[in-house]
Amino acid sequence: MKKWITFDLDGTLMQNPFGKWVFPEVEELISNKLQRQFKSTEALVREHELRMQQNRTVEAYDWDEMVQQLLREQQIDLEINVEQLVLKHSIDPKIYVLEEAVIPTLRKLKEQGYSLATVTNGFYKYQYPVMKELGLSEWFDEIITPEKAGCGKPDVNILRGLQESGQIIAHVGDRLDHDVYLANATDIPSMMIYRKLPESLRTMSPQRRAASAEFMKICEEKLKAENPHIRTTPYPPAYIPTHVLYQIEELLECL
Structure with missing residues (x-):
């Protein structure tokens, strides 16, 4: 054993890299698309916390799916791939x-x-x-x-x-x-x-x-x-x- x-x-x-790099880039991409400041990180964290309270402990960490849901809710035509952003920012010193x-x-x-x-x-x-x-x-x-x-x-x-x-x-x-x-x-x-x-x-x-x-x-x-x-x-x-x-x-x- x-x-x-x-x-x-x-x-x-x-x-x-999520806190300092991935989430800020998601926020920047959405804000640029809308041409106004949009606090996507706050929205994503709220959705995460809601799913945890509902004991949806797998869905609460599916950031790609949560970003896609947010884009649909806000009717934003934009391609964002969180997995690719993680790969992009997985470098020293990030x-x-x-x-x-x-x-x-x-x-x-x-x-x-x-x-x-x-x-x-x-x-x-x-x-x-x-x-x-x-x-x-x-x-x-x-x-x-x-x-x-x-x-x-x-x-x-x-x-x-x-x-x-x-x-x-x-x-x-x-x-x-x-x-x-x-x-x-x-x-x-x-x-x-x-x-x-x-x-x-x-x-x-x-x-x-x-x-x-x-x-x-x-x-x-x-x-x-x-x-x-x-x-x-x-x-x-x-x-x-x-x-x-x-x-x-x-x-x-x-x-």
């Missing part, structure tokens, strides 16, 4: 790994016999080009995406295929509502990466950080920002990580 370690991608291992230690850490995990998988809400056609360009793809045995799994995080069924082939030792991610919840719901150690950790917490072990009152305050504010629909008073245990990582290489000491 394989021993899996699973990773979120965006905000955990890498920076994708995309990057979030720490120099990312690839060395993945290498050490492989050397120790772990199987590695990404569990991401981004579609394969958007994620793989970025991973390949950054040298990340070669380290992963599986790339789990919503359109392949039939669901997205935080739906626990996204892990089903990996669980059938082995044991998931840990899940590493940066979001409470997606990654920490997913891991906790499946009794997997939830390794939350938080690179803005206050100095006062950096000398603590990853487990002690997670249990500290100071980090609980951080969690409360972060969860409110991630998902305002989740009640944070009292703070729900499902969103408390078992470990808090300041740097990715700290994962090695947690296993």
